[in-house]
Amino acid sequence: QQQVKQSPQSLIVQKGGISIINCAYENTAFDYFPWYQQFPGKGPALLIAIRPDVSEKKEGRFTISFNKSAKQFSLHIMDSQPGDSATYFCAAKLNRDDKIIFGKGTRLHILP
Amino acid sequence: DGGITQSPKYLFRKEGQNVTLSCEQNLNHDAMYWYRQDPGQGLRLIYYSQIVNDFQKGDIAEGYSVSREKKESFPLTVTSAQKNPTAFYLCASRGQGWNSPLHFGNGTRLTVT
Numbered sequence: 632q633q634q635v636k637q638s639p640q641s642l643i644v645q646k647g648g649i650s651i652i653n654c655a656y657e658n659t660a661f662d663y664f665p666w667y668q669q670f671p672g673k674g675p676a677l678l679i680a681i682r683p684d685v686s687e688k689k690e691g692r693f694t695i696s697f698n699k700s701a702k703q704f705s706l707h708i709m710d711s712q713p714g715d716s717a718t719y720f721c722a723a724k725l726n727r728d729d730k731i732i733f734g735k736g737t738r739l740h741i742l743p
Numbered sequence: 744d745g746g747i748t749q750s751p752k753y754l755f756r757k758e759g760q761n762v763t764l765s766c767e768q769n770l771n772h773d774a775m776y777w778y779r780q781d782p783g784q785g786l787r788l789i790y791y792s793q794i795v796n797d798f799q800k801g802d803i804a805e806g807y808s809v810s811r812e813k814k815e816s817f818p819l820t821v822t823s824a825q826k827n828p829t830a831f832y833l834c835a836s837r838g839q840g841w842n843s844p845l846h847f848g849n850g851t852r853l854t855v856t
Contacts, residue, residue: 663842675847720785731776733788
C-alpha cells in the first residue's frame, strides 16, 4: 500500500511549546522520509529528512523521530514560534524509484 | 538564480477546454514531477518523469497528459476529461541521489468554470 497517513489535520500550539506531527506508512519499500513546510501561495520546501536506518535526526529546533518497527515517524518542533505557522507535509520515497508520495498535511498555528 | 518556474500564477478556463501548464527548471535535474493540491487532500502525484522522453503515471493521472521532450521542461495538459480540474498545481524537480530533495515551483492556480 503506497500511502502515508498524517495526523493531526490541524494543530494549535502556544508560542514556546512543542509541536508534534505524526505520520505512518505500510510499504516497507520506502527508503527516504522527508518533511516539507509550505507557506500560503508558495510551493513546499524541504525542512528535514531521515532515512530508515536512523532513529532520530535533529536540525536546530526540528527533530524527526523514526520508529521502523512501528512504521511511524514524527516531526517535533521545539520552542515553536509564530513564524513556524505553516502547513507541514510528511512524505516517503520508494526504493529504487523516484516516486514520492505525500501525507495530507497538517496546518500548524502558533499562538503569539 | 536556479529554480523552478511555473507560469502563469493564475489561469482561468471554460469547461470543455484543454489547458497546458508550463514548468521550466534550470537546476539540471533529471527528475520532474507534477502534483495537485486540494484543501485537506495534501499533494497528490499526477505524473513524474525520471528522464527525457520517459514518464510514469502517478496516483491521479486520469484526465491529464504530459510530455518530456527537453530536460528543462515538463508541461502538463489538463484535458476536458478531467472531472474536477480546479486546483492548485505544483511542479517540482529532483537531482540525482536517493536523498535529493524535491524543489518546487510556486504553483499555478487553475480555475475552470
